Amino acid sequence: MLRRVSDLSVALDLTPALVSPAGVGRYADGLRRALARRADVQLRELTAPAGLPGTIGRGLVREALWYPLLLGRRARGAQLVHCPAPYGPRTAGLPLVLSAHDVLPLSRPELFTRTMTAHMRHVSVRHLRKADRVVCGSSHVRGQLAELAGIDPGRVSVTPYGVDESFRPVPSEHAAPYVLCVGTLEPRKNLAGALRAFHRAAPPEVRLVVVGGPGWKNEEFERELGAGGDRVTLAGRVSHDELVRLYSGAACFLFPTLAEGFGFPVLEAMACGAPVITSNVTSLPEVAGDAALLVDPAD
Numbered sequence: 001m002l003r004r005v006s007d008l009s010v011a012l013d014l015t016p017a018l019v020s021p022a023g024v025g026r027y028a029d030g031l032r033r034a035l036a037r038r039a040d041v042q043l044r045e046l047t048a049p050a051g052l053p054g055t056i057g058r059g060l061v062r063e064a065l066w067y068p069l070l071l072g073r074r075a076r077g078a079q080l081v082h083c084p085a086p087y088g089p090r091t092a093g094l095p096l097v098l099s100a101h102d103v104l105p106l107s108r109p110e111l112f113t114r115t116m117t118a119h120m121r122h123v124s125v126r127h128l129r130k131a132d133r134v135v136c137g138s139s140h141v142r143g144q145l146a147e148l149a150g151i152d153p154g155r156v157s158v159t160p161y162g163v164d165e166s167f168r169p170v171p172s173e174h175a176a177p178y179v180l181c182v183g184t185l186e187p188r189k190n191l192a193g194a195l196r197a198f199h200r201a202a203p204p205e206v207r208l209v210v211v212g213g214p215g216w217k218n219e220e221f222e223r224e225l226g227a228g229g230d231r232v233t234l235a236g237r238v239s240h241d242e243l244v245r246l247y248s249g250a251a252c253f254l255f256p257t258l259a260e261g262f263g264f265p266v267l268e269a270m271a272c273g274a275p276v277i278t279s280n281v282t283s284l285p286e287v288a289g290d291a292a293l294l295v296d297p298a299d
Contacts, residue, residue: 007040007041007042008040008041008042008079008080009041009042009044009077009078009079009080010035010041010042010043010044010078010079010080010081010082011044011046011074011075011078011080011081011082011094012031012032012035012043012044012045012046012082012084013046013047013048013071013081013082013083013084013085013088013089014028014029014032014045014046014047015046015047015048015062015066015083015085016028016083016084016085017029017032017084018047018048019062022184022212022213023101023262023264023265024084024085024101026164026264027084027099027101027161027264028084028085030162030164031082031084032045044075044077044078046071046074046075048061048062048065048066048070048071049061049065049066049070063123066089067087067088067089068089068090069090070089071083071088071089072089072090072094075089075094078094079094079095080094080095080096080097081094081095081096081097082096082097082098082099083096083097083098083099084099085098085099085101086098086099086100086101086120086124086127086128087123087124087127088127088131095132095133096130096131096132096133097131097132097133097134097135098127098128098131098133098134098135099134099135099136100124100128100134100135100136100141100145100151100156100261101136101137101141101261101262102141102144102259102260102261102262103120103124103125103141103144103145103148103149103261104188104259104260104261105117105119105120105121106120106121106125106144106148106149107144107148107259108188108258108259111186111187111188111217111258111259112188112216113216113217125149125150128145128149128151129149129150129151131155132155133155133156133157134151134155134156134157135156135157135159136156136157136158136159136261137158137159137160137161137261137262137283138158138160138261138262138283138286138287139158139286140261140282140283140286141158141261141262141283142156142158160262160287161262161264161267162267163264163267163268163271166240166244167244167247167267167268167271167272168244168248168271168272169248169272169273170244170245170248170272171245171248172245172246172248172249173245173249174245174246174249176205176206176207177203177205177206177207177251178206178207178208178209178233178249178250178251179198179202179206179207179208179209179250179251179252179253179254180209180211180246180247180250180252180253180254180269180274181194181208181209181210181211181212181253181254181255182210182211182212182243182247182253182255182265182268182269183211183212183255183257183265184212184213184214184215185210185212185213185214185215185218185221186215186216186217186218187216187217187218187220187221187258188257188258188259189212189215189257189258190256190257190258190279190297191210191218191221192220192221192223192224193256193297193298194208194210194254194256195208195221195224195225195232196224197254197256198231198232198254199231202231204231206231206251207231207232207233208231208232208233208254209232209233209235209246209250210232210233210234210235211235211236211237211238211243211246212236212237213236213237243268244272247268247269247271247272247273247274248272248273248274250269250274251275252274252275252276252277253265253266253269253274253275253276253277254277254278255269255276255277255278255279255284256277256278256279256295256297257278257279257284257297258279258281258297258298259281259282260279260282260283260284260287261282261283262283262287263278263283263284263287263288266278266284266287266288266292267287270291270292275293276288276291276292276293277292277293277295278292278293278294278295279294279295279296279297280294280295280296280297281296281297
């Protein structure tokens with residue numbers, strides 16, 4: 001059982017903030033800045049070494065060196081270790097807090113690669129079961145942790161995520177009207193469905209702007225794009241400031257994802273003043289409440 005104490009020394013693993021520029025990375029960085037502002041927390045920021053070049057090389061350093069061996073050693077002297085991801089170190093008796101953003105590779109394995117599903121099943125679940133406390137962003141995920149991963153709900157705390165104060169309405173230089181989608185180019189984000197809906201419903205002067213880095217299993221979207229993508233702009237990854245400008249200037253924000261553990265873009269778009277259309281499944285009704293138009297992403 002974790003107890004509240006004054007001047008708690010927390011070793012925070014910031015490796016997830018370096019690995020992912022998307023929601024998981026922004027969550028880790030936002031947590032770092034929030035804890036750093038607290039007078040009752042002594043924050044120790046820890047990060048995996050750069051290691052070998054390339055995605056595979058960096059992954060090997062994390063999985064074979066940082067988490068099993070180095071992180072626990074670097075955390076010595078702290079009173080608690082928090083890894084804002086569903087895996088962590090051998091902590092030599094220190095209380096361990098992990099963040100579980102979702103267990104979607106278990107509930108929707110067809111939307112992920114075999115490697116991702118295997119990692120969740122054989123690595124993440126094992127670590128989550130050993131953690132002293134698991135933090136997640138929605139009651140939906142808390143239920144799935146119990147149902148699919150066998151995590152005792154009594155060890156899971158739901159702490160709904162927030163967005164940074166930099167997400168706010170700002171002037172946008174984009175004069176032509178556009179619908180905005182934000183998400184990694186992967187099947188879970190349902191970008192093919194977004195594109196079909198856009199072509200059916202959007203007036204001819206409106207464009208679709210898609211922000212997000214390359215992902216996996218994105219063939220359906222690419223086929224739809226090839227069949228009629230002349231009104232679509234693929235912006236790729238953009239800077240934080242540009243993302244805020246795009247949210248602020250959008251005629252609406254379209255997020256018809258098939259499954260989410262939370263759904264940061266919904267809150268980010270709302271904070272920037274964009275009308276939001278999102279899915280009525282998984283965590284999205286919980287996150288959006290009555291402030292968005294909820295739709296069936298499969299329709």
